[in-house]
Amino acid sequence: xxxxxxNLKLFYQRKIMWVFYVFVIFAAAIFCFLFSDxxxxxxxxxxxxxxxxxxxxxxxxxxxxxxxxxxxxxxxGLPGHQKxxxxxxxxxxMVCGALSLTILxxxxxxxxxxxxxxxxxxxxxxxxxxxLGFLSLGSTKGACLGxxxxxxxxxxxxxxxxxxxxxxxDPLGVVxxxxxxxxxxxxxxxxxxxxxxxxxxxxxDILRHxxxxxxxxxxxxxxxxxxVNQWFCRQMRRHSGGVGCYVWAAWYKTVGRIILGxxxxxxxxxxxxxxxxxxxxxxxxxLFIMMCFxxxxxxxxxxxxETLVTAEGRVPRFWAAVMxxxxxxxxxxxxxxxxxxxxxxxxxxLPEATIQGQSYIFHALPWRILVYPIGLIPALLGLIxxxxxxxxxxxxxxxxxxxxxxxxxxxxxxxxDPKGLTSGLNVAAGLLSYVVLMxxxxxxxxxxxxx
Amino acid sequence: MSQDKPIVEIRGLTKQFRKKIAIEAVDWDIxxxxxxxxxxxxxxxxxxxxxxxxxLYLPTxxxxxxxxxxxxxxxxxxMARIGYVHQEGALLxxxxxxxxxxxVAAYYPHWNQxxxxxxxxxxxxxxxxxxxxxxxxxxxxxxILLAIGHEPDLLILDEPASALDPLARSQFLDxxxxxxxxxxxxxxxxxxxxxxxxxxIDQVTIMNRAQLxxxxxxxxxxxxxxxxxxxxxxxxxxxxxxxxxxxxxxxDKGQAVxxxxxxPPDLIQQIARQINCxxxxxxxxxxxLYKLEVA
Numbered sequence: 001x002x003x004x005x006x007n008l009k010l011f012y013q014r015k016i017m018w019v020f021y022v023f024v025i026f027a028a029a030i031f032c033f034l035f036s037d038x039x040x041x042x043x044x045x046x047x048x049x050x051x052x053x054x055x056x057x058x059x060x061x062x063x064x065x066x067x068x069x070x071x072x073x074x075x076x077g078l079p080g081h082q083k084x085x086x087x088x089x090x091x092x093x094m095v096c097g098a099l100s101l102t103i104l105x106x107x108x109x110x111x112x113x114x115x116x117x118x119x120x121x122x123x124x125x126x127x128x129x130x131x132l133g134f135l136s137l138g139s140t141k142g143a144c145l146g147x148x149x150x151x152x153x154x155x156x157x158x159x160x161x162x163x164x165x166x167x168x169x170d171p172l173g174v175v176x177x178x179x180x181x182x183x184x185x186x187x188x189x190x191x192x193x194x195x196x197x198x199x200x201x202x203x204x205d206i207l208r209h210x211x212x213x214x215x216x217x218x219x220x221x222x223x224x225x226x227x228v229n230q231w232f233c234r235q236m237r238r239h240s241g242g243v244g245c246y247v248w249a250a251w252y253k254t255v256g257r258i259i260l261g262x263x264x265x266x267x268x269x270x271x272x273x274x275x276x277x278x279x280x281x282x283x284x285x286x287l288f289i290m291m292c293f294x295x296x297x298x299x300x301x302x303x304x305x306e307t308l309v310t311a312e313g314r315v316p317r318f319w320a321a322v323m324x325x326x327x328x329x330x331x332x333x334x335x336x337x338x339x340x341x342x343x344x345x346x347x348x349x350l351p352e353a354t355i356q357g358q359s360y361i362f363h364a365l366p367w368r369i370l371v372y373p374i375g376l377i378p379a380l381l382g383l384i385x386x387x388x389x390x391x392x393x394x395x396x397x398x399x400x401x402x403x404x405x406x407x408x409x410x411x412x413x414x415x416x417d418p419k420g421l422t423s424g425l426n427v428a429a430g431l432l433s434y435v436v437l438m439x440x441x442x443x444x445x446x447x448x449x450x451x
Numbered sequence: 452m453s454q455d456k457p458i459v460e461i462r463g464l465t466k467q468f469r470k471k472i473a474i475e476a477v478d479w480d481i482x483x484x485x486x487x488x489x490x491x492x493x494x495x496x497x498x499x500x501x502x503x504x505x506x507l508y509l510p511t512x513x514x515x516x517x518x519x520x521x522x523x524x525x526x527x528x529x530m531a532r533i534g535y536v537h538q539e540g541a542l543l544x545x546x547x548x549x550x551x552x553x554x555v556a557a558y559y560p561h562w563n564q565x566x567x568x569x570x571x572x573x574x575x576x577x578x579x580x581x582x583x584x585x586x587x588x589x590x591x592x593x594x595i596l597l598a599i600g601h602e603p604d605l606l607i608l609d610e611p612a613s614a615l616d617p618l619a620r621s622q623f624l625d626x627x628x629x630x631x632x633x634x635x636x637x638x639x640x641x642x643x644x645x646x647x648x649x650x651x652i653d654q655v656t657i658m659n660r661a662q663l664x665x666x667x668x669x670x671x672x673x674x675x676x677x678x679x680x681x682x683x684x685x686x687x688x689x690x691x692x693x694x695x696x697x698x699x700x701x702x703d704k705g706q707a708v709x710x711x712x713x714x715p716p717d718l719i720q721q722i723a724r725q726i727n728c729x730x731x732x733x734x735x736x737x738x739x740l741y742k743l744e745v746a
Contacts, residue, residue, distance in 0.1 A: 222547065222579065229550040236557035241527060245558060252554070257545050310558045313526040314506065449508045 027054045031099065035106050046161030048118065048169065051100035053150055055122045056129040058096050060146050062089065063133025093126045117174050128181035159358060228252075228259050246316035250324035258331055269339045277343055277362040278353060318445035325381045325437045332373035340365045371426055379433040382440030458483050458605055458637055459504050463513035466499055473499040475661040476513070481639060483604075486631055488652035488669070489641040490741055495658040497641040498538060501609050504639075505533055517605075531559055534603035536594045538610035538641075542582050548593055549578030552600070559601035570596045573626065588615045595623070599630070606638045612647055620647065627651050649737040657744050665744045673734050676743060679719055680731040681707040689726055694719075698743055710735070710743065 031054075100122050104115050132146050153160040167173040232252035239245040258265065312320070343365040350362040383397045444450075457480035466474040474496045481487055481504075491497045502508040503515045506522040515522040518529045525533075543551055552571075556562040571578065574592040577585075585593065595611060612620045624647055631638065631651060642648045655672055657665040665672065676698070681688060683705040692700070692707060699710040711719065716732050723730035735743070 225547070226550065229546070229553060233553050233557040236554075237560075240557070240560045245527075249554070249558070253543070260545060310530070310555055312558070313530055314523065316527060447509075449502070 024058070027058065031103070035103070046165055048165045049153070049161040051103055051118075052121060052125055052165075052168065055093075055096055055100055055126045056150070057147070059089070059093065059126045059129035060133045062092055063130045089130055093123065093130075097122050097126065114169060117169050117171075120174055120178055121168050124178045124181040127185050128177075131181075131184050225256070225260060228256055232256065243316055243319050246312055246320040247323040249310075249312075250320035251327045254324050254327040255331060265335065269335060270342075273339045273343050273346075273365060274350075274362070276365055277346065277350070278360045314445050314450075317450070318441055321385065321441035321445060322438055325378045325434075325441070328381060329373055329377040332377055333370055336369050336373060340367060340369065371429075374426065375429040375433050377433070378430075378437035382437035385444050386440040456483075457481055458518055460516040461500075461503070461513070462515075464500075464503060464510050464515055465512045466496075466503065466508060467511045472661050474503070477663050479656065479663055479666060481605075481637060482654075483637050485654050486638045486652045487640070487654045487656060488648040488737075489639060489656050489658065490643065490645060490648070490737075491641075491658035492643065492745075496661045497658055498609055500658070501535075501607055501639070501641055505530070505535055505607065527558075531561075531601060532604040534598035534601065534606040536591070536598045536606075536608045536611050538613060542590060542594060542597075544583035545581070547579055547581050548576050548585065551582055551593070552578070552597065555597045556600060562601050566602065567596065567600050570599070588619045591615055592619075592623075602636075604636055606636060608638065608640045608642075610642055611640065612642065612644060620644075624650060645738045645741055646736075655737070655740075657741060659745045669737070672740050672744075676710060676712055676735050676740060677714070677716070677719075678733045678735055678739075679709045679711055679723075680733070681709065681723060681726075681728045682731075683726075683728045685727055688728060693722055693726065710739075712743075 031051075097119070101115075101119060104118065129146070153164050168177060229252070232248060232255075235248040236245045236252070239248060343362075347362055347364040352362075353360045387393045387397060459479070459481035461477055461479040464474055464477045464479075465472065477500065479500075489497050489500070499508060503510060503522055504517055506515075506517070506525040509523050517525060518532060520526070520529050543554070546554060552567060556567070570576075570592075574589075574596060576589065576593055576596065580589075582590065582593070591611065591613075592615075595608075598606060598608075612623050615623055627638075627640075628651055630636075638651075640648050640652060649669075653669055655665065655667065655669045656663060679694075681692070687704050688702060688707055690702070692702070692709065694709060694711060694714065696712045696714050697709055698712050701708045719730050719732060
């Protein structure tokens, strides 16, 4: 096996790659939006920032995700290891850069100088993000810091992206960015990519796993998790021998896991709500679609895709998959409904914020965000269940679903009040989504090998 | 359960994954109350065959019937009679060991709490540890407990000891001997650590390149082959030696070691006397038997 194949094999097997796939899907959706935006890309509108953020984000994620892969002894033992690293990074950078530059083909009216500068900026950001990712030495928490500048930029609403875009496409900005990123590159290549540093990163990862967090993780939320486990197991025993037992088991596998991470979900939900309430930007619906993708991916383990064999034939497995999908849908819808209700309360309490002379008022969130879990989650779960071993097809299908959701969003087809949620279109979409889940579950449970 | 009716009947089973044939035209019966060793090299098709028995895989052609029901249509009633230890120890990692035991137990109306308590103590399982933090050996012990807790009629162990260290493997085999002695049930063990399974099995099934090459009682297989050490009583042994069915031989002037198939001990001694030499007959270990059958 060649060095590049071994590297890619290790890289591809990482579970965290799912985050990367989701990111790529949404980046693709953003590009679709930019291509269809009638305002066209012109300097000073903040739209250049999206491809820039894409190039930065993708490189940053790749470097974090691959960090411990590069640190593996197997990889070290291979000839031409550093060359492979560069080949993979350059390959990803070139593909993403080419994708980003297609925006300028779509909008040929852009100044020709911008085309050159834009390309240079994209490449510099890409390179910089790789090495910043490396500097975090594989620490996820440390790596999150790398996204803070972008979050801060977006927190300034439309002004932030416009200002950054102007700076980066200004000759001074281009020179500063290029010099900075390539200087860091030189230093990183000389020092950070040495075996010692990578081994250190790997050891840090091991330490993180085996010292503090194991004990911490061992008993974290044990009492709550135990109580939930006992309650669901009681329900399972009450329906022992019947399909009900398997349905309760599916619900437990869905809810139990979510409860384990409830603090994280709550924090993300509240942060999103505050941001959306103040900014009401175009990214809002995308974020909420993303919130449907994540539980769908998490939920796949619950839908009969697991290999723990219990007293479960294929028929119970099918019903468990369908009911698990329903549970995931209901959980997400209830959580989002809670966020919307909370936003109604906060709309009366949160003050008006003034940043750089511009005032922002917190608005309650529209009820239409509930459309996403209702319409998306069952179909997504079904598709993921069916295509979970075929990543390329899965990514294409998910991207198609995301794009299909974005088009009606752009056209403002979704209702903004609770009454509108029960309109014929939404109910039909929900039913269709469920039909997709049932068809996929049927195929998975009765026509495919399990395990 | 009828003693003369097989609990697993496989007829003409073929499984193909795209272009690769994993199992080819296998016919096999598993009789009740037997300890069957399913042996074979990596990739021989052992796990694929096992997964057909419990209905996880769908056959390309042929049928597999378990407890009188087509394996792909096994319902909770039949599945409750099967215990399965997966070679990769697939468990729900986000639960604690205690939660997982409680969760699996809830599926079975006749879960044996006493047995559970005993194995928790014997296996030294920390109930408060998350499954994902357990060592491979601990995970395997937990998987075994989960498979045995409902006292299944058919216990399937797919490479059960592969993740265990030598000490734990020895403990595991002691425990296996214990459950074989005390509880009459059918056990199917798939393994390529032949020295381990040799102590416990009474039927041996060997797979090689997707096909079943041997299926018989271990004692019958042992009787088929033997090693014979010949020592000449007056000088050099004749060449060639007048034995039929020689599977392997090594000869050095006055001494020779032969592996013979289907040759009775009386006949061996008679021929030895004819060529004026002493014959010592020794049975073969499972590893040697396996090599001969596969060869």
